[in-house]
Amino acid sequence: MANSWVRLHLPGWQHIGRYILWGSGRVTFSLWLFGIHGLKTALKTGTAVLEMTERSTHHLLNVYSQLPHMGTPSQNIIDVSAVPLLLEPSEIITDLVRSLEGKHCLIIGDTGTGKSTIAQWLAHKVGGEVVVYDPDAAPDEWMGLNVVGRRGDFKAIGEAMTLDLEELQRRIEVRGDLGDRALAGLDSVLIAEEFPLLKDEIPVAVDWLIKHARRGRKPKRFLIALAQDDQVKTLGIDGEGGVRKNFRMLRLGKFAVIHAKSLKDNALVEWLKAGKFRCLVDDLPCQLPDLSSYQVVMQPPQPTFHIKEKKHILVPPESEFEADVTVLTTENSVILRAVKTCLKAGLSESRIIKEVLGYEGGKYQDGKALLAAMRQEHGF
Template sequence: MRLPSPKEIAKYALWGTGRVMLSGWLFGLYGVTVVCKVTIQIAEMTRQTTLQLLKVYDQLPYMGAAVQNIIDVSATTVEEPLDIITDIIAATEGKQVMVIGEMGTGKSTIAQYLAYTVGGRVKVYECEGTPTDWLGLEVVGKGEDWTAIERGMMADLEDLSNQMKTRNERGDSALEGTERVIIVEEYPELVTKVPSSGEWLERHARRGRKARRFTVLLSQYDRVAAWGLEGKSDLADAFYRIRLGKKAAAHAKSLKNNVLVEWLKLDRSHCLLDDSPCKLPSYREMKAATSRHGSTMLPPGSDNAIHPQIEAEKALKPAPEADYEENCSDADRLLMRMIQRFGAEKSDSDIVTEILGFTGKRYSEGKTLLEKLRRLFG
């Protein structure tokens, strides 16, 4: 066997050296590539963190002023539910209404807002009310007077029959201007204490809207049995349920809709209308509506079901000393009556904000309206 010559060994050594050098160069390039990729990832993470810090920084007071509250830097994305109801009046048209929520959720404010917006005479069944509750409205049952509530509900049933008789004989047009809204505080308590409450609820659920009798029932309870509607799904379907606060959150959880649960937590004006997300007007807007429309309600003693046209004319009859050199609408007359009744000792700014209900950016619009009314009526 012939051994390789020194010259051949030198050639192999030279080739091996070149191969090692090329492999080393390739390994070095691979290492640089890995380092660059890691650097890019670190740079991207640093960029994202910086953007989050900028969001927090933008919320801090300018010039580095100290703050008492610590900002919780937790980025939580809350998806908006689709088809949010924003017009509660239009959404509840065609059905009666239940407002369900724990104490302090604004059930009474919503009830008044609905009642004043619908218009007409308003009656309230309230067994625990104070003298300052429901001012200006007909309140029945104060001091747990269950007998008075029973008499009132029997009268409601007779009134409902008369309305339906008028409608059957003369048509829907004969009922225009005869609207009434009946608000019942804690209706489930009446189920066991007022004998006629069951018939009252059933007949108003079936006939109330056609007879221009609208009910707003309030309660802290969401159970069907508490309302006396167990086994009466057809009656339950006649009502829209407005759920507030914890009652809304619990119902959203029962629907297994986490997006809806998180949306309800964002604002106190967020609620549920049956299973749909609903955004109510702000508390200020609802109170302004009650102040603006409250004095235009027909007084409790008026029988607008029997004499709708006469009572409507009385309600719109202007003050004798008013100046009518310029044409004015019925709405202008009603607003001026409100100002004369409630604004005698108020400043112009209080009249604009508290009586006419124009606040914030709309204040100047209310100021213009007040000047117009004074020009019309002197």
């Protein structure tokens, strides 16, 4: 059998050159990747060494920091370096009622800042008959108080304000004839909720505000107006500088902060922001009591009196003078019987004035005059 040979074609130099070039590229890439890997490993090692060096330096620094303190641990050293302190204003009003003596009150604040609660609290502190003008009052608002104008009844509010002006004039005349004793026990508090709205809807509202502001305090008519704007134009008293002076403006929330900024008093601004129940009374800081859980507690009804006649009676000896006072008759026979019974039982006049008639503190003398008038008229 004859041998059969297969012809093989060996690559030429041209093909061998291509393979050599490709192999050189592979070697180059391998060397490049090996170099990157080696550099990365070296950098990691260097980073680890640097981190250990940093930690060691911090430990050394802790020891070094204790050297001036004779080795005492630094955490036991008291830092006496100066730090800025928040200074409180020098004059802070803590008795709002006293700050309002002889003045009426404008309470300025957004919805939810507690205007109504503060108004009720003030009315309770002042005492006497309380009337609230609020066309938007809900059934659970102003509990226990006489609210005029519910369900948007602006007509009822206007009629009541007209009667207020007549009562104001009557009291002015009575006081002019008979003096302050004639108005003993007749304190009144008038609360106008959202007065700018009342001003726009009721023609007599501005006149009601102005006349009470000018002449209401001596006849024992205390006015509290609530608003969400402290501009006098919205209250209808622009151009009435004398009227504005008869009010203390109680600013709450952002209105207090904005006004403090207008005074360029940064300390006052920070004080207002730093605590609760803080406000401004005109330009002075005021710390209110915590009224978050305040509820109105109505006092027992006071006897109502009307003027009967003017007589000349002797004031109790300790006063050492005679004066003309108004003899009052009462429509509340229960109070009369209570006073008569207490006198017969031998209770002191001071206890009767305080516990039966309800006159205490600054109103004690009014109660004393009232008791004397009752005794003279009814022969107790």
